[in-house]
Amino acid sequence: MASGYGLNGGPSRCFPFWQEVLACYVVNTNAEDESGKHKCKPALEDYYECLHHKKEAAKISALQAAYRRREAETPRDQAPSAGQIRSLGLLDRKDEEVDIKAAAVLPKYEANLQK
Secondary structure, X not given: OOOOEOOOOOXXXXXXXXXXXXXXXXXXXXXXXXXXXXXXXXXXXXXXXXXXXXXXXXXXXXHHHHHHHHHHHOOOOOOOOHHHHHHOOOOOOOHHHHOXXXXXXXXXXXXXXXX
């Protein structure tokens, strides 16, 4: 926030970076000579990055673009179908293969069939 206070009343998230910038200016410049400002450029860049997240956003978009390129290049011939993903391969198998034991108390479908 522009006031220097954060949302919860404490210092803002970028206040420590601003303190570094001011400390650098105090040490490297004076009223007559401001030629030391170039020494404070890294601290000022850190402060701007904290405020606007430009470098972070560029890095994230580059990572996302690389990920999407990689996904587009990868062949999907052996990819599982939507049904296989939903059932995890358990619905198409027999109970013996999945190792599911039927409950002894619950009625089974076969018990309801007319003989």
